Amino acid sequence: MDNRHDVSAALKQLSAEIDSLMHAIEQESTSDKRQLQERYASLKQRVSQAAKVGTVSGLPGNQTESEAVIYQPTLKSMDNHLSARTNGNLEEIHRSLYDARDDIENELAN
Structure with missing residues (x-):
């Protein structure tokens, strides 16, 4: 059974987390730098x-088609x-x- 919906939801969650972090960086004060890093x-x-690992669950094992092709x-x-240094x-x-x-x-636009 494929889990395209779960893959999409996981990617949307990551996108929201990235958006939140980007927004926090844009609003950054010098006291927040370490926390943002x-x-x-x-x-x-x-x-x-x-x-x-390549699976939405994070557990090793067989991938679904959506995990192998998309996720x-x-x-x-x-x-x-994500190549910037963590202390950069x-x-x-x-x-x-x-x-x-x-x-x-x-990927989500496709």
């Missing part, structure tokens, strides 16, 4: 791990775009997030 580091780690490739592309400046982090969000938005 930590949020980015956490997101980057989760995307990287999910790209390796994992999108996460791998996102992982490549917020402008670089914002650019990485923007590119990663584009990966999701392009």
